[in-house]
Amino acid sequence: MALGELERAVMEVLWAAPAARTARDVQDALAERDLATTTVLTVLGRLERKGLVARERDGRAHRYHAAGTREDHIAALMRDALDGAPDRGAVLARFLGAMPPDEQAALRDLLR
Known part of the structure; x- marks a missing residue:
């Protein structure tokens, strides 16, 4: 399934990360785009529904990682x-x- 430009950018962050990242980590990695946290969360949710991202609970937050390479x-x-x-x-x-x-x-x- 093809990815939109922002989805691809988020996936690049996750693929490059040595460990699961929070939405804030992803937002910081894409700081040049000046994205709202809600936008990053929306994209991560979309990618999770597509089966490309998995999340795990970490206290009150979630950490996200690529489901595959x-x-x-x-x-x-x-x-x-x-x-x-x-x-x-x-x-x-x-x-x-x-x-x-x-x-x-x-x-x-x-x-x-």
């Missing part, structure tokens, strides 16, 4: 794109044809 998310996006294609083979052929030779070789190695 960035690579998990990107792989899911690729699967979604392929699932929407009427001719998966053609899409895969174009995707592979656009890859540099070293990435093609790495993919061949992974498939072995």
